[in-house]
């Protein structure tokens with residue numbers, strides 16, 4: 001198959017690396033340097049900054065930042081044949097599907113649940129999607145054949161395919177992806193509010209695995225975090241309010257020296273955590 005990838009960064013480059021074993025890859029990226037690098041490193045077979053290159057593609061993966069997906073699609077559509085299947089990898093699905101589906105029937109919303117704190121083509125990795133969930137969000141008007149074609153490509157990455165509505169996706173990722181980014185960022189920002197420079201320096205020196213784990217997603221790509229907030233605003237605000245309510249409860253329990261309730265909460269969360277982890281992460 002001829003596979004088109006628009007946006008040769010972490011996700012687009014990683015898709016290209018894995019799909020290139022079985023398909024011919026046509027890559028489009030904004031900067032000519034990125035296109036040259038993608039060719040030189042044999043990440044893609046053909047590359048250009050011109051979306052006309054996508055005319056040859058059977059399936060196009062849209063891998064630009066969220067804010068560029070809609071405008072990119074509008075510029076891309078005149079170059080495509082009506083059979084071309086479009087799919088995106090954006091971290092939010094409701095607004096993307098709403099913007100594209102009315103203009104292109106063969107569009108399947110998608111979101112690979114994989115990534116790193118890095119960005120750009122240099123960050124692209126082989127095997128990034130292996131054993132990771134990859135969510136597809138078809139709607140009633142999405143042709144079954146288009147969904148199955150994208151699902152088959154996703155399975156070839158050794159990812160696990162999930163199907164749900166764009167709305168359910170956005171609500172679920174608010175809990176497990178977007179809320180954690182804001183909580184983790186707030187954790188780092190709160191530590192910085194320490195008024196003693198000496199204590200802050202000490203905390204920074206002795207921070208260990210607990211802080212590393214809980215601060216990781218708050219120390220990631222700021223543009224990506226901003227896009228999550230901007231494009232999944234309602235669901236993120238809902239989850240943040242619920243989180244604040246939970247924090248208020250813990251504060252009250254600790255202020256009142258209600259140690260049984262604190263232990264009860266931690267017992268409950270210790271039991272619940274594995275339900276959010278894959279088998280390999282539980283080990």
Ligand code: NAP
Pocket residue numbers: 006007008009010011012028029030031032034035063064065066068072089090091092111112113114115116118119120121224
């Ligand atoms: P990224 O590493 O910054 O890659 C995006 C690439 O797109 C940039 O390197 C840029 O390449 C290119 N680009 C930017 N604007 C463009 C435009 N208008 N037209 C064509 N290319 C353009 O970002 P990413 O982390 O791969 O994220 C890409 C998408 O994946 C986002 O929609 C995000 O929501 C989604 N996603 C990210 C993760 C994650 O953890 N990072 C996980 C799942 C899904 P040049 O400027 O170098 O040409």
